[in-house]
Amino acid sequence: MDRKIFLLRHGQIDYGIEKRYIGITDLPLSNAGIGQVTRLKEYFSGIEIEKAYTSPLKRCLQTADILLEGSSISREVIAELKEINMGDWENQTIDYIKDHFREMYEIRGANIDTFVPPGGESFAQLQKRVMPAFEYITANTAGNILVISHAGVNRVILSKLLNFPLQDVFKISQPYGCVNQLSWDIKCRRWQWEQVQVNQS
Numbered sequence: 001m002d003r004k005i006f007l008l009r010h011g012q013i014d015y016g017i018e019k020r021y022i023g024i025t026d027l028p029l030s031n032a033g034i035g036q037v038t039r040l041k042e043y044f045s046g047i048e049i050e051k052a053y054t055s056p057l058k059r060c061l062q063t064a065d066i067l068l069e070g071s072s073i074s075r076e077v078i079a080e081l082k083e084i085n086m087g088d089w090e091n092q093t094i095d096y097i098k099d100h101f102r103e104m105y106e107i108r109g110a111n112i113d114t115f116v117p118p119g120g121e122s123f124a125q126l127q128k129r130v131m132p133a134f135e136y137i138t139a140n141t142a143g144n145i146l147v148i149s150h151a152g153v154n155r156v157i158l159s160k161l162l163n164f165p166l167q168d169v170f171k172i173s174q175p176y177g178c179v180n181q182l183s184w185d186i187k188c189r190r191w192q193w194e195q196v197q198v199n200q201s
Helices: 031-044 058-068 094-100 102-110 123-139 151-161 166-171
Strands: 005-009 051-054 074-077 145-149 179-185 190-196
Touching: 005 151, 031 058, 051 058, 058 074, 058 145, 094 102, 123 145, 123 151, 123 166, 151 166, 151 179, 151 190
Parallel strands: 005 145, 051 074, 051 145
Antiparallel strands: 005 179, 179 190
8 A cells, every 4th residue: 555645734823813924933732723633643543654754843843742642653853844934024913014014915915936025935935945855754754654844834845746836825725733645646656635624623
């Protein structure tokens, strides 16, 4: 049976009532997020995993701690799996950016793949950072693996593997605690993707 690569988004975080740009801001899981990851642990209890790889941010490390508790699965922290860096926009509310940087906000909306917020990075730059790490992970494993990371990271990986336009990256849904199951189709020579919603309400 062909191996599977599971791209996980960490569980929910608590960033307040207003929507914010949370990239590399290092926030822990919320109580709801801990509950989501606990359900993920149950889901993975019947799946043999060779190794886990995780972003160094707290929300992913906590996710890994819960998922791997009581198991002998080794883990490796990969710095390149950090979320997209939003620079000066980090931890700012979307409404604040709209009000104070309307022109840049609109330019980003029209050029989501290449726009770089001040001091941050674009999705194109994120993809260039992440893909060598993903290739390292797949080249150094043979069995099923977990990659515990972020919405932006998962989106740029899926965009690359599935030949999905980076401009349309937000059309790839990545809710908290989602599981992206990837397998290589030898016959068609392409990646097959299925998203599993363990935490659907």
